[in-house]
Amino acid sequence: MNAQTETFEVAGYSRYPVTQLPVRLETGPASLRIGWQDGHQSEYHYLWLRDNCPCTGCVSSLTREQLFEICDVPLDIRPLQAQLVDGYLEILWDCDDHASRFHPGWLRAHCYSETARSERRLQPQVWDRERIAGHLPEFDCQGVMQDDVQLLHWLRRQRDSGIALIRDCPTTPGTLVQIANRISFIRETNFGTLFDVRSKPDANTAAYTNLRLPLHTDLPTRELQPGLQFLHCLQNDASGGESILVDGFCIAEHMRAHCPDEFEALASLPMDFYNKDRDSDYRYRAPALLLDDEGAVVEVRLANFLRGPLDLPGHEVVRHYRAYRTFIALTREPRFQFEYRLNPGDLLVFDNRRVLHARRAFDLTQGHRHLQGCYVDRDELLSRIRVLERTL
Amino acid sequence: MNAQTETFEVAGYSRYPVTQLPVRLETGPASLRIGWQDGHQSEYHYLWLRDNCPCTGCVSSLTREQLFEICDVPLDIRPLQAQLVDGYLEILWDCDDHASRFHPGWLRAHCYSETARSERRLQPQVWDRERIAGHLPEFDCQGVMQDDVQLLHWLRRQRDSGIALIRDCPTTPGTLVQIANRISFIRETNFGTLFDVRSKPDANTAAYTNLRLPLHTDLPTRELQPGLQFLHCLQNDASGGESILVDGFCIAEHMRAHCPDEFEALASLPMDFYNKDRDSDYRYRAPALLLDDEGAVVEVRLANFLRGPLDLPGHEVVRHYRAYRTFIALTREPRFQFEYRLNPGDLLVFDNRRVLHARRAFDLTQGHRHLQGCYVDRDELLSRIRVLERTL
Numbered sequence: 001m002n003a004q005t006e007t008f009e010v011a012g013y014s015r016y017p018v019t020q021l022p023v024r025l026e027t028g029p030a031s032l033r034i035g036w037q038d039g040h041q042s043e044y045h046y047l048w049l050r051d052n053c054p055c056t057g058c059v060s061s062l063t064r065e066q067l068f069e070i071c072d073v074p075l076d077i078r079p080l081q082a083q084l085v086d087g088y089l090e091i092l093w094d095c096d097d098h099a100s101r102f103h104p105g106w107l108r109a110h111c112y113s114e115t116a117r118s119e120r121r122l123q124p125q126v127w128d129r130e131r132i133a134g135h136l137p138e139f140d141c142q143g144v145m146q147d148d149v150q151l152l153h154w155l156r157r158q159r160d161s162g163i164a165l166i167r168d169c170p171t172t173p174g175t176l177v178q179i180a181n182r183i184s185f186i187r188e189t190n191f192g193t194l195f196d197v198r199s200k201p202d203a204n205t206a207a208y209t210n211l212r213l214p215l216h217t218d219l220p221t222r223e224l225q226p227g228l229q230f231l232h233c234l235q236n237d238a239s240g241g242e243s244i245l246v247d248g249f250c251i252a253e254h255m256r257a258h259c260p261d262e263f264e265a266l267a268s269l270p271m272d273f274y275n276k277d278r279d280s281d282y283r284y285r286a287p288a289l290l291l292d293d294e295g296a297v298v299e300v301r302l303a304n305f306l307r308g309p310l311d312l313p314g315h316e317v318v319r320h321y322r323a324y325r326t327f328i329a330l331t332r333e334p335r336f337q338f339e340y341r342l343n344p345g346d347l348l349v350f351d352n353r354r355v356l357h358a359r360r361a362f363d364l365t366q367g368h369r370h371l372q373g374c375y376v377d378r379d380e381l382l383s384r385i386r387v388l389e390r391t392l
Numbered sequence: 393m394n395a396q397t398e399t400f401e402v403a404g405y406s407r408y409p410v411t412q413l414p415v416r417l418e419t420g421p422a423s424l425r426i427g428w429q430d431g432h433q434s435e436y437h438y439l440w441l442r443d444n445c446p447c448t449g450c451v452s453s454l455t456r457e458q459l460f461e462i463c464d465v466p467l468d469i470r471p472l473q474a475q476l477v478d479g480y481l482e483i484l485w486d487c488d489d490h491a492s493r494f495h496p497g498w499l500r501a502h503c504y505s506e507t508a509r510s511e512r513r514l515q516p517q518v519w520d521r522e523r524i525a526g527h528l529p530e531f532d533c534q535g536v537m538q539d540d541v542q543l544l545h546w547l548r549r550q551r552d553s554g555i556a557l558i559r560d561c562p563t564t565p566g567t568l569v570q571i572a573n574r575i576s577f578i579r580e581t582n583f584g585t586l587f588d589v590r591s592k593p594d595a596n597t598a599a600y601t602n603l604r605l606p607l608h609t610d611l612p613t614r615e616l617q618p619g620l621q622f623l624h625c626l627q628n629d630a631s632g633g634e635s636i637l638v639d640g641f642c643i644a645e646h647m648r649a650h651c652p653d654e655f656e657a658l659a660s661l662p663m664d665f666y667n668k669d670r671d672s673d674y675r676y677r678a679p680a681l682l683l684d685d686e687g688a689v690v691e692v693r694l695a696n697f698l699r700g701p702l703d704l705p706g707h708e709v710v711r712h713y714r715a716y717r718t719f720i721a722l723t724r725e726p727r728f729q730f731e732y733r734l735n736p737g738d739l740l741v742f743d744n745r746r747v748l749h750a751r752r753a754f755d756l757t758q759g760h761r762h763l764q765g766c767y768v769d770r771d772e773l774l775s776r777i778r779v780l781e782r783t784l
Contacts, residue, residue, distance in 0.1 A: 013670060030710060043706050047713045052701050064668040065598050065697035069606060071717040110701045117703065188577050190775075206457050214461065222771050224616035270685050276456040278405060281778035282771055285685075293662050293677075305457035309444050309502045311509065314435050318422060321439045325463040379614050379674055383582075386673035 013064070013390060016105030021087045032082055034089065034107070042111040046077050049091060052110075053100035121294070124354070125160045126250040132338045137164040141347070144182060151182055152388040155381060158228065162247060162351035165340075169232060169347045176232040176372050179347060184380035187226050189219060190280045197231070197371040199364055204277050206305055210238075210364055215246055215331045215356040216303035218375070221275040221282040225301060226375030229352040233342035237367030244358040245338045245350060248300030251330045252289050255323075256297075265323035267291050269316055273301070274308035283308060288327065299353045304328070331356060342371065353378070405456070405782060408497030413479045424474055426481070426499070434503040438469050442485060444502075445492035513686070516746070517552045518642040524730045529556040533739070536574060543574055544780040547773060550620065554639060554743035557732075561624060561739045568624040568764050571739065576772035579618050581611060582672045589623070589763040591756055596669050598697055602630075602756055607638055607723045607748040608695035610767075613667040613674040617693060618767030621744040625734035629759030636750040637730045637742060640692030643722045644681050647715075648689075657715035659683050661708055665693070666700035675700060680719065691745045696720070723748060734763065745770070 024035030031045040051070045053059075058068035073095055081092040089102040127135075137157040143150040144166060158164050169175055177194060180186050186193045191205075199210040206213055219225050231243070255263040267289040275282040290299035312320055330336060342348060350357065352375065362369055416427030423437040443462040445451075450460035465487055473484040481494040519527075529549040535542040536558060550556050561567055569586060572578050578585045591602040598605055611617050623635070647655040659681040667674040682691035704712055722728060734740060742749065744767065754761055 013668060013673070031706070045706070045709045045713075048702055048709055051699075051713075060598065060601075060603075062601070063595055063597050063697075066699065067603075067697070069696050069720065070713065071720045075714065075717065110703070112703055112706060112709075114705065117705070120703075184582075185580050188580060190576075203455055205455055206452070209452075209454070211452075223769070275775075276405060279779060280775045281405070281782075282775045283778070284771070304461050305455075305459070307443075307458065310440055311502070311504055311512075313506065313509070314423070314437070314504060317437045317440055317504075321437075321443075321462065322467065325467065328461065328463045377615070379676070383667075383672045383674045386675070387671060390673075 014386070015390060016103060016109045018087065018103075018105040018108075020108055021104055022084050022089065022107070025082060025084050025089070027079060027082055029078075030076075032079070036108065040108075040111070040113070040115070042107070042113055042116070044107070044111075046079065047075070049089075049100065049102065050077050050093060050098075052102070053098070054102070054106075055100060057098075058100075121296075122159070124162065124249055126253060127161065127163075127247045127338075128250050128336050129334065129338055132161075132163070132245075132247075136338075136340070137161055139164060139166050141166050141169040141179070141345075145179065148388055149392055152385065152392055155183065155385050155388070158349060158351070159381060159385060162249070162354040163245065164349050166347040166349065167345065169345050171234045171344050173234060173372060176230055176347070176374055179232075180230055180374050180376050183228075183376050183384045185376075187375040187377050189222070189226065189375065190275070190277070190282065193374060195373050197373055198369060205275075210241075210362050210369075212361040213357075213359045214304050215244065215328075215358040216305070217248070217301055217356055218303075218352050219275075219282075220273040220286075220301040220303050221284055221306055223284050224377070225299070225353050227351060227353060227378035228349055228376045228381060229357070230347060230349050230374050230376070231342065232347045232372045233344050233370075234372060235344055235368050235370040236342055238362040238364055238369040239366045240360045241362030241369050242339055242341045242360045243348065244360070245340065246331045246336050246356045246358075248302070248331075248354050248356050249297050251327060251336060252297045252300065254330060254336075255326065259323075259326060262323035262326045263289070265316075265319050266327060267297075269312055269320045269323075271301075271320070271324075272308035272311050273303070273306050275306060285311070288324065300356065301353070302327070302356065351378070406778070407782060408495060408501045410479065410495075410497040410500075412500055413496055414476050414481065414499070417474060417476050417481070419471065419474050421470075422468075424471070428500065432500075432503070432505070432507070434499070434505055434508070436499070438471065439467070441481075441483060441492065441494065442469050442490075444494070445490070446494070446498075447492060449490075450492075513688075514551070516554065516641055518645060519553065519555075519639045519730075520642050520728050521726065521730055524553075524555070524637075524639075528730075528732070529553055531556060531558050533558050533561040533571070533737075537571065540780055541784055544777065544784050547575065547777050547780070550741060550743070551773060551777060554641070554746040555637065556741050558739040558741065559737065561737050563626045563736050565626060565764060568622055568739070568766055571624075572622055572766050572768050575620075575768050575776045577768075579767040579769050581614065581618065581767065582667070582669070582674065585766060587765050589765055590761060597667075602633075602754050602761075604753040605749075605751045606696050607636065607720075607750040608697070609640070609693055609748055610695075610744050611667075611674075612665040612678075612693040612695050613676055613698055615676050616769070617691070617745050619743060619745060619770035620741055620768045620773060621749070622739060622741050622766050622768070623734065624739045624764045625736050625762075626764060627736055627760050627762040628734055630754040630756055630761040631758045632752045633754030633761050634731055634733045634752045635740065636752070637732065638723045638728050638748045638750075640694070640723075640746050640748050641689050643719060643728060644689045644692065646722060646728075647718065651718060654715035654718045655681070657708075657711050658719060659689075661704055661712045661715075663693075663712070663716075664700035664703050665695070665698050667698060677703070680716065692748065693745070694719070694748065743770070
């Protein structure tokens, strides 16, 4: 078997093409080091290697899930022998007579050096009005429905820019379900699976009135805010009702650069969000900005009209309000706002945990406005991209 | 109107009975202080009070959502006048000629002094084998289906202990849906809404084999692990297949007390979880233990067989493995394990983000084993409890 041409499948369905071969191996007390053809250096700890042994004794051939458990070998497990053979790293362990064999494409893909980790990190493409107006990623409905290449193209832009427009969708109610199902199932919420956005006399939330809606994320009252929001325009001949969209990541990065104390307050002080309805009483407590373990902003959670009373230690209250007001004031600045009027057949899709959306008030004396909406979670988007990437 | 007897509804549907009246009021530069009949002291900041004005100009009478936005008044807003009138706090503000009136029951319920905040905090009742064996909270199916008082009783125990058994459920397939719907809708996942747990030849995960399953939480590969897990036993005459349950919060608190460095490692170093299937490729990265803003453990995320390769800076790798192995070793200790054999008609419900579950291998030559399962998220549980508490 020649590692240079083979693609590799084990303990998963992903492929790991070999782009570099290991050329040097050096063993240390708790880890070994590999030098690659291109000069890159990788360190792999023995525990990590033993844990990732892809043999059929360690991984189920049926489910591709791990059977071996790392706590069943000593903490100081070491190789009796480690060598490079035809590009593979082969190890004979000092316990259980176990041997492992690691594919070079897989090893390189999982190198956890600082360089490799930083190269793997996805970077969102943040936008303000200037960067999005006239540059909105647009796709054709028929294309994304029928062609997996176009679908993948859309989904990657959706992931990176957080917003895209699908044009020329049929205006039949329910069409949205088929388009959303190109990704996966729809996330059900207290508003159902498919929801109709139009003015209703018994509105239980501001969205179902004809009132202006300030910039917000949907369902901050839920532990997991819905990921992608789909808004499909069936009819729009009322005057007013324009959509306004703001990249919350852009506002957050602006604050990080220009008012770091207030950025830090929004990322650390939890707010309380309440829904207020006869049949449900969802509440969730979380900071307006969620950062990942590298400090990158991964989520914005904000809706003025769904906040409950702040519940912070007294000395944090004014600090919170100062930061919150700054964020809101920035979202109101035209330089951050992208305004779009939905036309029948338009489907606007945006990351609800990143892109705040608003709506101008509309006047129903002059026409009707009917949108259908649904949510699909980020998990589904990312999983779909990975599965498409396996073959395309 | 007499504040002492009235219950109060505005900006929400909750009731705030008056248990104490304010007796002293003192205004400061950014906040006022209220002294209550029982000697308790509350501080309310002016920004906080203005933000929570419940008048019909500030809150929509239709949706009970806030119309007012706190960034539309000055940061240094102050009262022109503040007084206690018939138990209410009445304020005339120094801008917009706006007046606010606060109900004493509502004010006291939202006091954010350290004492009040600490009293409001829910405390899980953690358990080990000794505390749960023979003391499993049990409820009768008919009772929770027909009586809201029994339903509320179950749901509170479910929230606090993380586990309960519903007895004498019909063994008709699909019954589970009706029981779960007593709380809310079912959380859909890549395994569908209702899933059948039995041995399948084309198993795509270990659960669908007859193999032993080590202690784990379900779907750590998803950003939001499912909250409540329901396991409804329709048939169980195979030998083996006993369920083992461990309170992950108990293990975590044990580690916090006895090996704080390893507790800290599990609570801070993210792990990578991968699902491995032909049609999906879910991945999520998070620490095994999630702490809230007060440092309380609110989630455990762990399944040996759904881990992807660790992706940490090199110097953290051994630290992670040491902590992870400690956690797993503790879950294997009989003193923490509760063993239960499901009988037909039993419905076991546990918090999947807290209680790890395992299953012994079973032998199908001697009978059949068929469970049906589904998930309902924590949001739904907590919302249902709050709505029931409004009236019961």
